[in-house]
Amino acid sequence: KVETVESQTDVLIIGAGPAGLMAAYWMAVCGVKARIIDKRGTKVLTGQADGLRPRTLEIFDSIGFQHRVIHEGHVAVEANFWVPDATGKLTRQGPHCSPKINESNHHNMLLNQGRIERFLIDKISKHSDLEVERGIIAESFEYDEKLEKDLDSYPITVKLRTLSGEEANPGDISKDRSGSQPANGQGRGSLLPDDWEELIQKSRVRQTKTEIVKAKFIIGCDGAHSWTRKQVNIPLEGSSTEHIWGVIDVVPLSNFPDMRRLGTITHSSGTILVIPRERRLVRLYVPVQMVDSTSTNRFDRSAITLETIKSRVQAIMSPYTFDFHICDWWTAYQVGQRVAPAFNKGNRIFLAGDAVHTHSPKVGLGMNMSMQDGFNIGWKLAMVAVGAANPAILDTYNAERHPLAEMLLEFDRLWSGEFTETTDSDGPAAPDKADRMVHVVEKYMDFADGLRTYYPASPLVWKVSEEEGPEAARNLIPGERISPIKLRNQAEGNSKWTTRLLESDGCYRIIVLAGDVRVQEQKKRVEALGRFLSAEDKTMVSPLHRYVPIPGRKDQIEVVTIHSAPWKEVEFFDFPEIFRPFDLIMGWGYDDIWCDNSCTWDPHCGGQGYEKWGVDRTRGAMLVLRPDQYIGWVGELEEVKDMTDYLDGVLIKMPTPEI
Ligand code: FAD
Structure with missing residues (x-):
């Protein structure tokens, strides 16, 4: 017999990835009656995102855990682009460093998404007893629009189901970090003690139950296949030409001189992105197959193995050598560039992160943008939920974040193109490749690093002029983040x-x-x-x-x-x-x-x-x-x-x- 209970909460957050945890942080700090659920049995432990941009790190500093990121992470500010010279020999172009490197006191860093989730969870529990409820899936949804204007009402009804241990923890976690065929996901050897504790907890026996939750507000932070977005019939719109990429986190054994420097290696058959990481890990992104959506012969992603990715890296890096014994995580992915036309439905239902924008991970922005979405809607909703702010401010969430998602896709289209278009009509590799890459990076630098935010005029942003800053403080522009001093x-x-x-x-x-x-x-x-x-x-x-x-x-x-x-x-x-x-x-x-x-x-x-x-x-x-x-x-x-x-x-x- 499945037990069913009923409950009420002011804010329900679906999904405890980077976006959901960031929103939950504000709920904890502002004393909101809130819940956060996730269908997965654990947070991310290895793999997924790793790139952290300056504005995100500024946010971490303001929350109080940037010192932990500095302690564990890897700083990468210079990039080198390796391209074939006239004789075909791979040659270093660079280093390239952003001319705006000192606009922020924090510089690009690399650290696994799972560690960031850990730091956020620790901060949430410091401020409140809000805890991620894991192994719980949202399954049905009703919304009574007539109640929208009545802030004391609970117009949202969601049915939650506690998953069995197997449903919550699919996949094999038993393989060791040094195993010959590492699990596509997690390995015990690569975990830090506080994350290992999480794995032990997930093995606890679970009692299946369903719960009917009445909520005043909901934030759907449930990733690229967002269940919440589908409930409110908001589509993801965008391009459908997709390429298959392999990504591996390894401790490389190689004679390539820049194996531990951020950069790219271009060969006539593709470009690899090299990202040095914490604990001697290096992440490599490599194109394994180009797919055109107009073709009926779609490539089977599941056919890609770790060995396929390794041999592609070896081919592109040749004559340099490449091998490894330790692989922390790997996957093959196929990404579309899509954005939802709206990030909210009325002033009760909000969507954040991958739920409303998906793109290729190579711009290293998905986690950053997702956390910044959660940060933006989080404080506004928390203050409205506790009766401290005017509900009209909730309209600014879509107005502030949606244009940035559009810009993200624009950047991603250009940057990803540089990885797939490697040939010129007159030669095997584009001779101005490095220049073009630098040009794309510099064009979007302010946006990508979060140095400029372009939030428009609204009740939250008083602008005298769209063009220039106020007379009293020319560089303190309403709608932008205060630049650090x-x-x-x-x-x-x-x-x-x-x-x-x-x-x-x-x-x-x-x-x-x-x-x-x-x-x-x-x-x-x-x-x-x-x-x-x-x-x-x-x-x-x-x-x-x-x-x-x-x-x-x-x-x-x-x-x-x-x-x-x-x-x-x-x-x-x-x-x-x-x-x-x-x-x-x-x-x-x-x-x-x-x-x-x-x-x-x-x-x-x-x-x-x-x-x-x-x-x-x-x-x-x-x-x-x-x-x-x-x-x-x-x-x-x-x-x-x-x-x-x-x-x-x-x-x-x-x-x-x-x-
Ligand atoms: P997710 O992290 O996807 O979290 C969604 C959560 O919702 C999940 O935990 C899921 O279990 C839960 N959920 C889903 N449906 C339900 C439901 N019905 N009920 C309950 N729970 C549910 N980004 C960067 O910024 N920098 C990088 O360097 C970078 N590299 C990447 C590399 C790879 C290989 C990949 C795959 C992604 C990378 N990204 C990167 C992107 C980044 O991982 C995502 O953008 C980010 O995780 C999105 O966060 P999110 O919270 O929106 O969604």
């Missing part, structure tokens, strides 16, 4: 990157760029702002205590002050108290006042932050940062009304106490 703490003298300082903790932030407070007139401007924020004059309404906070917080808004005067010429206590609030238990807010000064002992802390942000060092400026570190509003220190109007459009005001 390193600052010196006024009271303590230590230095910190803004990527860590501006934590993803669910707060909105007012950043006061106080300018040169040694100048009397400037000091008066800052003091006037202080009086406004502390509502000393009862005719003023301070935004600081005006809005409903997320559970566990006193206020929804935090103030961070960054001044430009030499730290020795002003004191912490010179600033109005509202900028450095006192707490009976924790004392003064030493973490709230920073200066844009250089540190002799820290070369990254150069005292040039105002210049990078395009802000006048004397006059300063003011900005509002969204919880995801994107700029919402920018203005002068006096423009408090505009700023409050912006916040009023996003956050929910506290009820006025009855007299």
Whole structure:
């Protein structure tokens, strides 16, 4: 007999891959009543994604686990392109390094997707008792659209089924990392202890049951074959010409000099992508078969073996040698380039990650984009679910993320083309191959690394002009992420990157760029702002205590002050108290006042932050940062009304106490 239970939750997340876990992080931080389920018995343990882009790493820093990525991962910033010269000899072109390498304090890294999932899971459990419920599949779905506007209602009904151990854990996990025919997936020898624990847990006996869950909101993060997307009849649209690729994670035995450098090797029969990884692993992507969708003779992907992939690598790399004893993971895949026309249905059902965009893994962006989708919808939905934000902000999810998915596909089409089109009409290999590859990479660099985000004007993004940044801060453009600078703490003298300082903790932030407070007139401007924020004059309404906070917080808004005067010429206590609030238990807010000064002992802390942000060092400026570190509003220190109007459009005001 199958037991059936009924339950309610505010947010149900289907799928605990990178997108789902990132969304779940916000639920945990903002105290949302939420659940996250996955049909798989474990998280990813080996294989799949490994490339991490700077903006993703900035997000990790703001969550607080980037140090773990640095500890375990591999940095790869230079790429070398090996192409045949006029005599046909493979020759190195490069190294190529992005001209914008120092736009972020974090550089491209490689680390297995499974480790990233581990770090996210650990963070989620630090903030709440939300846990991934594994071996549970979503099977039926009903949506009562009539209830959409009533935020207290539960219009979504989902039937969940607990899978048997076999259904939840298909495939063979018994082969060892050094086995001669490694499992296409996982091997015990390659796992770190905390992941091994996960495997032991999955062997526990499971009791089959079904559960009817009523939910207010649902986020479908259930991958390329998304069940949730199908329930709401949103298609995936795109090109259907597909090629079959082999991918292997091996510890290579080779005399190729750049075996542990990021790069490509081009031969007349194809191009290999070489990606150095953690623990001496190297990932190789290799074309094994070209398929044209117009052909009726579709190639059987299951016919591809590890041996097929190995011999293709050997052929392309020749005369260099290639072999291995250790293979951590391998697969053969066939990818279409597709995007869903919409990432939501109304303001209750949202889709994120591979569920709404699929493309080739060679641009190394799927996991990054998926996590950034989850990060974007996560904070918005969490704040709406706890009654702290206006539900209208949910419309910005599709508006902000959909154009980026389109751009991702555009990039992927060009980049993948470089791997499949290797011949010119007049020769065996394109002579300008390396130049063309560099050109494609540079064209999409800002987008791919997440340095520019292009979020359009909306209630969350106040733009004066689409073309240029606000006058008060030319390079702080609403709709873009705040570019990182390193600052010196006024009271303590230590230095910190803004990527860590501006934590993803669910707060909105007012950043006061106080300018040169040694100048009397400037000091008066800052003091006037202080009086406004502390509502000393009862005719003023301070935004600081005006809005409903997320559970566990006193206020929804935090103030961070960054001044430009030499730290020795002003004191912490010179600033109005509202900028450095006192707490009976924790004392003064030493973490709230920073200066844009250089540190002799820290070369990254150069005292040039105002210049990078395009802000006048004397006059300063003011900005509002969204919880995801994107700029919402920018203005002068006096423009408090505009700023409050912006916040009023996003956050929910506290009820006025009855007299
Ligand atoms: P997924 O990771 O697919 O997670 C979806 C989850 O939903 C799964 O755990 C699944 O079990 C669960 N699920 C599905 N249906 C249901 C259901 N009905 N009920 C319950 N649970 C369900 N990306 C990069 O950024 N960089 C790279 O270098 C890179 N390399 C890659 C290499 C390869 C070989 C492959 C295959 C992919 C690569 N990617 C890379 C892409 C990356 O792996 C994906 O884009 C990413 O995993 C997508 O995350 P997601 O959370 O959207 O979906």
